[in-house]
Amino acid sequence: MGLLTLSFALRYTSGRKLHPSEPTVVQPWIPVIGHLLGMVVYGGRYIKRLGLCYPQEPILTLPVPGSRIYVVTEPSLAASVQRNTKTLSMTPLLPEITKRVLGLDQKTYHVISQNLDPEPGEPRGFFADVHDLVYTSFGPGDYVNALSCEAVQELCFQLLETIDVTTDATGSVPGPVDLLAWVRHMVTVGTAKAFFGPHNPIAEEPDLAHDFWAFDHGLGGLLIGIFPSLTVPKAYAGRERLTAAFRKYLEAGYLEEATSIVKGRARIEKEYGMSTDMTARSALSFLFAGIVNATTTTFWVALRIFANEILLARVRQEIRQALEVSCQRSGPDTLSITAVKETCTTLLAVYRECLRVGSENFSVRMIKEDTMLADRYFLKKGAVVQISGGAIHGRSTIWGQDVDEFNPDRFLRQKGKGHGFHPAAFRGFGGGKTLCPGREFATNEILAFVAIFIHGVDWVAPDGGRLSVPEKNDRVMPVHVLEPATAPKGIVRPRAEEVKMLSRLKVVM
Numbered sequence: 433m434g435l436l437t438l439s440f441a442l443r444y445t446s447g448r449k450l451h452p453s454e455p456t457v458v459q460p461w462i463p464v465i466g467h468l469l470g471m472v473v474y475g476g477r478y479i480k481r482l483g484l485c486y487p488q489e490p491i492l493t494l495p496v497p498g499s500r501i502y503v504v505t506e507p508s509l510a511a512s513v514q515r516n517t518k519t520l521s522m523t524p525l526l527p528e529i530t531k532r533v534l535g536l537d538q539k540t541y542h543v544i545s546q547n548l549d550p551e552p553g554e555p556r557g558f559f560a561d562v563h564d565l566v567y568t569s570f571g572p573g574d575y576v577n578a579l580s581c582e583a584v585q586e587l588c589f590q591l592l593e594t595i596d597v598t599t600d601a602t603g604s605v606p607g608p609v610d611l612l613a614w615v616r617h618m619v620t621v622g623t624a625k626a627f628f629g630p631h632n633p634i635a636e637e638p639d640l641a642h643d644f645w646a647f648d649h650g651l652g653g654l655l656i657g658i659f660p661s662l663t664v665p666k667a668y669a670g671r672e673r674l675t676a677a678f679r680k681y682l683e684a685g686y687l688e689e690a691t692s693i694v695k696g697r698a699r700i701e702k703e704y705g706m707s708t709d710m711t712a713r714s715a716l717s718f719l720f721a722g723i724v725n726a727t728t729t730t731f732w733v734a735l736r737i738f739a740n741e742i743l744l745a746r747v748r749q750e751i752r753q754a755l756e757v758s759c760q761r762s763g764p765d766t767l768s769i770t771a772v773k774e775t776c777t778t779l780l781a782v783y784r785e786c787l788r789v790g791s792e793n794f795s796v797r798m799i800k801e802d803t804m805l806a807d808r809y810f811l812k813k814g815a816v817v818q819i820s821g822g823a824i825h826g827r828s829t830i831w832g833q834d835v836d837e838f839n840p841d842r843f844l845r846q847k848g849k850g851h852g853f854h855p856a857a858f859r860g861f862g863g864g865k866t867l868c869p870g871r872e873f874a875t876n877e878i879l880a881f882v883a884i885f886i887h888g889v890d891w892v893a894p895d896g897g898r899l900s901v902p903e904k905n906d907r908v909m910p911v912h913v914l915e916p917a918t919a920p921k922g923i924v925r926p927r928a929e930e931v932k933m934l935s936r937l938k939v940v941m
């Protein structure tokens with residue numbers, strides 16, 4: 433009886449608004465800890481479903497022990513969060529997150545915690561300097577164009593090498609392979625080389641690729657940070673082995689072979705007095721940003737196309753056209769990334785739809801001062817507000833009644849009208865000050881590489897028929913594009929004539 437009374441009392445107190453304009457409070461079934469428990473058990477799916485249960489509410493208040501989480505589920509309010517950079521900022525959360533995930537020492541934690549959101553004229557801090565470097569370097573222009581061409585050329589090379597290693601004397605690949613692992617290998621090895629040069633740690637020690645993915649899959653546990661060496665041993669050990677390999681790379685002077693953005697980050701770390709070990713840990717975070725989303729997105733785009741005969745025919749026709757245009761503009765055996773982006777409209781629509789369906793990321797901001805969002809919703813200082821990509825991507829009022837279907841044509845229909853959706857409705861790359869700086873590069877890399885490998889190989893089901901598309905695994909924290917719940921197996925069949933052509937291919941902008 434006492435427990436019941438306590439439970440009612442807790443529900444009542446945690447369900448009360450802190451201010452008359454605080455967004456609608458959603459009480460959990462289990463008082464106080466219910467929402468946290470929901471997130472631990474159901475991952476990103478929990479917040480997404482909660483958001484979709486309240487279609488009339490653009491923002492919700494979730495009481496959690498000692499604080500609130502505000503969840504934005506509507507694009508125009510998401511845009512307000514993004515505009516409100518003075519009082520809503522991701523940066524105050526970064527020192528603790530990076531310390532836990534990368535294993536930074538106390539001295540580095542102290543250094544990176546200074547001057548987090550400097551106003552013009554105020555002393556600048558580490559994150560502000562790195563942010564500026566990354567966003568200016570990755571803006572559209574010569575650097576990104578050259579880096580994109582290098583990366584795609586490298587991926588084409590990886591594809592040819594993989595085909596060479598896996599095909600038998602008859603030119604076919606013997607058994608079914610794990611298709612996600614197949615893509616992962618190429619994108620991991622190719623991207624590591626494009627960013628960190630030929631002597632990058634993964635090229636030197638190929639087994640580190642496994643450590644990289646173990647690190648990725650244990651990210652949530654590292655972030656929780658309770659005895660990570662015991663609770664997520666594979667991720668922890670993987671991170672430490674990768675760090676040791678990056679230390680060796682730095683000590684050997686191989687940084688000289690890296691792309692300028694990687695060198696620039698290391699230069700800033702030196703200016704802030706970071707040790708080689710800390711610079712190695714930071715390099716791992718950049719490798720992570722460059723690989724994980726690109727890999728999983730490449731996989732989904734290819735799978736969606738190979739799983740649908742009509743899409744495959746349309747996309748292959750577009751790729752042939754892109755190759756012709758490239759040949760006219762840049763000479764024989766070239767593939768122009770610009771031509772792919774101009775000509776392969778179905779491929780581009782599949783890419784966007786894969787991100788709509790598979791990207792359920794949260795853009796998170798700390799509330800630095802009590803804030804009246806859009807002059808309407810009170811947000812309490814010290815709490816966090818997150819824009820729920822999953823809920824926004826799942827709203828039928830934005831995407832139509834077929835919101836749960838995979839339908840790339842929705843992006844073709846809207847062509848020429850700024851896609852017809854609110855600019856903040858497409859959350860694939862986040863938004864505002866944390867909008868993914870790598871999006872231009874990633875789009876170039878993924879579209880051109882998928883074009884190359886759809887041209888060069890066929891993917892079929894183990895029985896020789898069409899592949900089917902598994903469900904996504906949305907019961908994890910959506911730190912990147914969601915992976916499939918079950919790893920699909922398939923047979924990779926090289927297309928002999930096209931592969932010959934790929935071995936001569938030069939990737940140009």
Ligand code: HEM
Pocket residue numbers: 563566718721722723725726729787791793794795796859860861862863864865866867868869870871873874875878913
């Ligand atoms: C399809 C591929 C990619 C997708 C879907 C993607 C998506 C995202 C998302 C959702 C965020 C967080 C945005 C937010 O919190 O609002 C992000 C951040 C970031 N991305 Fe990407 N990304 C991709 C590829 C890349 C690549 C190739 C790079 C290159 C290194 C990159 C570098 C970064 C960095 C450095 C950040 C952190 C930005 C910050 O917090 O200031 N991304 N990305």
